[in-house]
Amino acid sequence: MAPVALEVHDLTKAYGGTLALANVDFEVAVGEIHGLCGENGAGKSTFVRQVAGIEKPDRGEINLFGTKMPRRYGQVDAARQGCSFIHQDLGLVPSLSVADNIALTVGYAVRRGFIDKAQTETLAEQALERLGLAINPRKMVQELPLAERAQVAIARAIAQDARLIFLDEPTASLQAREAKALFVTLEQLRNHQVACVLITHRIDEILAWCDRVTVLRDGRNVTTVQTSSLTREHLISLMLGRDADEVDSAPTHGTGDVVLTVDGLRSDFVGPVSFQVRAGEIVGITGLADAGHLELAGALFGLSALSEGTMQLDQQTYSPHSPRDAVLRGVSFVPADRVGEGIAAEMTVRENVFMNPRARALSGVTTRDETRILRPILNQFDVRPPDPNRPLSTFSGGNQQKVVLAKWMWKLPRLMILCEPTAGVDAGAKIEIYRRLRDTCSREGLAVIVASSDYQEIAELCTRALILWRGHLIRNMAETELSTESVTEAVYHGH
Amino acid sequence: MAERNADGAIVSHPGDASGRERGRRGLSVTTELARFGVPVLLILLIIVFSSLSPDAFFTLDNLKATLATQSVLVLLALAAMVPFVVGEFDLSPAANASLANVVCAGFIINQGGSTWLAIVLALLASTIVGFANGLVVVKLRVPALIATLAMATVLEGVQLLYTGGGQILGAPESLTQIARSEVLYLPAAVVYAAAVAVVAYVVLDRRVVGRRLYAVGGNRRAAELSGVPVQRYVVGAFTGAGVLAGIGGVILASRLGNATVGSADSLLLSMFAAVFLGATTITPGRYNVPGTVVAVLFLAVALSGMQYLGAPVWSQPLFNGLVLIAAVSLSAWMARRNAAAARKEQLELLSADE
Numbered sequence: 001m002a003p004v005a006l007e008v009h010d011l012t013k014a015y016g017g018t019l020a021l022a023n024v025d026f027e028v029a030v031g032e033i034h035g036l037c038g039e040n041g042a043g044k045s046t047f048v049r050q051v052a053g054i055e056k057p058d059r060g061e062i063n064l065f066g067t068k069m070p071r072r073y074g075q076v077d078a079a080r081q082g083c084s085f086i087h088q089d090l091g092l093v094p095s096l097s098v099a100d101n102i103a104l105t106v107g108y109a110v111r112r113g114f115i116d117k118a119q120t121e122t123l124a125e126q127a128l129e130r131l132g133l134a135i136n137p138r139k140m141v142q143e144l145p146l147a148e149r150a151q152v153a154i155a156r157a158i159a160q161d162a163r164l165i166f167l168d169e170p171t172a173s174l175q176a177r178e179a180k181a182l183f184v185t186l187e188q189l190r191n192h193q194v195a196c197v198l199i200t201h202r203i204d205e206i207l208a209w210c211d212r213v214t215v216l217r218d219g220r221n222v223t224t225v226q227t228s229s230l231t232r233e234h235l236i237s238l239m240l241g242r243d244a245d246e247v248d249s250a251p252t253h254g255t256g257d258v259v260l261t262v263d264g265l266r267s268d269f270v271g272p273v274s275f276q277v278r279a280g281e282i283v284g285i286t287g288l289a290d291a292g293h294l295e296l297a298g299a300l301f302g303l304s305a306l307s308e309g310t311m312q313l314d315q316q317t318y319s320p321h322s323p324r325d326a327v328l329r330g331v332s333f334v335p336a337d338r339v340g341e342g343i344a345a346e347m348t349v350r351e352n353v354f355m356n357p358r359a360r361a362l363s364g365v366t367t368r369d370e371t372r373i374l375r376p377i378l379n380q381f382d383v384r385p386p387d388p389n390r391p392l393s394t395f396s397g398g399n400q401q402k403v404v405l406a407k408w409m410w411k412l413p414r415l416m417i418l419c420e421p422t423a424g425v426d427a428g429a430k431i432e433i434y435r436r437l438r439d440t441c442s443r444e445g446l447a448v449i450v451a452s453s454d455y456q457e458i459a460e461l462c463t464r465a466l467i468l469w470r471g472h473l474i475r476n477m478a479e480t481e482l483s484t485e486s487v488t489e490a491v492y493h494g495h
Numbered sequence: 496m497a498e499r500n501a502d503g504a505i506v507s508h509p510g511d512a513s514g515r516e517r518g519r520r521g522l523s524v525t526t527e528l529a530r531f532g533v534p535v536l537l538i539l540l541i542i543v544f545s546s547l548s549p550d551a552f553f554t555l556d557n558l559k560a561t562l563a564t565q566s567v568l569v570l571l572a573l574a575a576m577v578p579f580v581v582g583e584f585d586l587s588p589a590a591n592a593s594l595a596n597v598v599c600a601g602f603i604i605n606q607g608g609s610t611w612l613a614i615v616l617a618l619l620a621s622t623i624v625g626f627a628n629g630l631v632v633v634k635l636r637v638p639a640l641i642a643t644l645a646m647a648t649v650l651e652g653v654q655l656l657y658t659g660g661g662q663i664l665g666a667p668e669s670l671t672q673i674a675r676s677e678v679l680y681l682p683a684a685v686v687y688a689a690a691v692a693v694v695a696y697v698v699l700d701r702r703v704v705g706r707r708l709y710a711v712g713g714n715r716r717a718a719e720l721s722g723v724p725v726q727r728y729v730v731g732a733f734t735g736a737g738v739l740a741g742i743g744g745v746i747l748a749s750r751l752g753n754a755t756v757g758s759a760d761s762l763l764l765s766m767f768a769a770v771f772l773g774a775t776t777i778t779p780g781r782y783n784v785p786g787t788v789v790a791v792l793f794l795a796v797a798l799s800g801m802q803y804l805g806a807p808v809w810s811q812p813l814f815n816g817l818v819l820i821a822a823v824s825l826s827a828w829m830a831r832r833n834a835a836a837a838r839k840e841q842l843e844l845l846s847a848d849e
Contacts, residue, residue, distance in 0.1 A: 301720075366701065394840075
């Protein structure tokens with residue numbers, strides 16, 4: 001066995017009362033590519049934050065290359081030990097050249113106090129060559145294809161003498177061919193005696209390229225196994241923590257009239273797509289990152305123009321040119337990026353809720369009236385604390401999302417479109433949000449569309465699922481067919 | 496700990512962990528202090544200065560004079576504030592007010608026009624300028640700071656063109672008496688400024704329009720996804736700023752009785768100081784009308800008080816600048832503290848679930 005690069009023992013971290021990491025043991029050998037996987041919220045990023053020295057673990061030991069790290073271990077120590085962390089955004093400056101980006105961390109070549117441009121470029125070229133990359137160091141990073149940008153980030157880490165590299169979802173936005181090029185580069189790392197931890201959702205990549213894989217679930221290390229002994233089904237069941245046959249199915253809903261009819265819709269990334277949504281249905285739209293399910297949800301709300309096709313809402317022509325048109329027709333939209341697009345974080349709960357023009361009509365504009373109206377509603381939606389006059393930024397992600405739901409749901413819309421409704425939401429709030437959506441659907445006949453990349457969510461929440469593949473609708477799964485495994489299968493297998 | 500009753504409402508038992516309660520009370524004391532810090536300081540200053548120099552400072556005449564001088568600044572500060580509400584910077588209100596001053600006085604003196612028509616023309620000009628600012632920002636996508644800086648420069652050119660660079664002197668009494676007369680024992684200028692401030696407060700705080708404006712400033716994208724026609728509101732905010740600057744310019748024309756190029760330009764920095772200081776008080780963290788008015792008065796009283804006590808001239812801009820830095824950094828610190836306390840509370844609530 002090769003020498004150990006990173007050894008973690010009994011790592012434990014609590015946020016408030018939730019254990020984000022519980023007694024995690026972990027080990028990566030020099031020259032190994034080690035996969036780290038688990039569902040959203042399984043503790044992957046918490047784990048990385050502890051090892052990177054960004055947060056202090058509550059308990060546990062981190063050994064790097066045989067040296068025990070002290071209690072007061074920080075980001076600088078991690079870097080000194082040769083740890084390098086490459087996040088999805090890569091940490092490159094797009095408007096600077098490749099050579100500049102490498103020199104920013106590695107250092108510029110300097111002659112008589114001035115930057116030696118030629119020498120800096122040569123150094124960058126050498127750093128790239130070490131990984132067998134022929135990228136022009138004079139090119140701007142923004143001109144490079146995504147895969148090459150990731151390669152530059154890796155070459156930069158190597159140039160800094162990194163011995164342990166963490167890659168967080170490096171292939172999330174890459175096409176299959178590009179992803180392959182990136183993995184060929186990662187293979188090169190073995191020759192440089194570098195250890196690599198790959199955090200990814202793509203099961204195929206783990207099976208194809210990693211030596212071993214560690215599965216995290218609910219903050220625990222479920223297992224670390226050789227990938228050669230794994231099948232994809234086995235790995236999925238390890239991530240989900242149960243076998244395919246014991247999956248709980250969502251409750252059955254009665255369905256009513258057709259609320260939305262989409263006929264031959266085509267927009268920038270999507271189409272042609274045709275489907276219907278009935279009252280009382282929760283229709284999931286899902287797929288891989290490039291499937292276009294979020295774009296489709298946006299198109300239904302007037303966020304992008306339709307190049308072809310028609311829509312009908314309640315048997316009447318529906319062609320929203322802006323979110324305003326959609327809202328006025330009784331369509332609500334919960335965006336995926338809650339903080340960026342969904343809420344005004346520095347404004348109060350009350351102001352956020354009353355941003356909904358339909359909620360508006362029910363009240364006066366006085367703070368006192370609105371506060372009085374809102375308090376019982378916040379209790380109903382289980383917002384904690386149920387205080388209408390606090391800035392939303394002071395609430396946890398789960399409670400913020402409950403406020404967003406309250407904003408749109410207490411004055412019922414006709415159709416509600418939710419994108420990634422439980423991203424960054426704690427487990428308790430997630431259950432509450434699901435319960436609330438299901439209840440309202442079955443009791444009030446609300447029609448709901450959920451665009452989500454969380455296949456478990458699609459399986460547990462939805463009464464029907466539409467699977468997209470590169471913008472095309474490839475499968476319509478009925479409620480009885482829905483399980484996390486079947487959705488995951490459908491999404492990955494595409495055609 | 497807290498549990499839920501049959502309706503799903505959270506019930507706290509009276510005897511349970513009161514640490515959280517105490518924490519919150521501590522929080523609210525500092526919050527109240529932040530809200531009323533500037534008004535309380537204002538009152539303290541008035542008391543201190545009038546006791547230090549009883550016969551000179553706190554006389555009715557002095558008070559009236561201070562208020563009258565500040566009336567134009569109040570209007571301009573409000574003009575600067577409204578675009579901030581939607582998250583945009585407007586550098587042009589001072590130049591726009593100067594324009595209104597020149598148009599108003601010029602039309603009466605040079606063209607021999609009637610006073611009322613002059614006022615209407617001046618307000619119209621300023622409104623158009625504000626509207627144009629909004630269009631340039633929204634439709635041409637020019638960053639507001641640049642657009643309004645350019646507009647201010649253009650307006651200076653227009654004033655030079657009209658006046659030829661000289662002073663326009665000799666406004667008739669029909670113009671000067673508008674601001675100089677007294678209404679209800681107060682200088683008329685003060686009454687106008689107060690009335691405009693009340694209207695601005697009602698619109699921003701008690702009308703749907705105001706809520707929408709704040710929503711656009713809070714998160715433009717979220718407001719848009721909520722069905723707010725964001726572009727219209729941004730143009731509206733700039734137009735509103737134009738109207739307010741125009742009123743300020745007309746009152747300035749009436750108080751001065753003449754017109755020169757850039758007559759309101761010297762107020763540029765003071766008006767921003769008042770807006771930022773105002774945002775730290777009454778409703779801290781938010782640009783607001785009462786806060787802005789109180790801030791104008793606070794700075795005015797502090798400065799005129801120092802004058803009466805014989806403080807040298809150089810100490811005044813020094814004071815203005817330092818107060819601004821102190822107030823804004825204090826409120827930023829307070830906001831961080833409140834956020835940290837609230838985060839802790841959310842974690843406690845989460846752990847109560849376990």
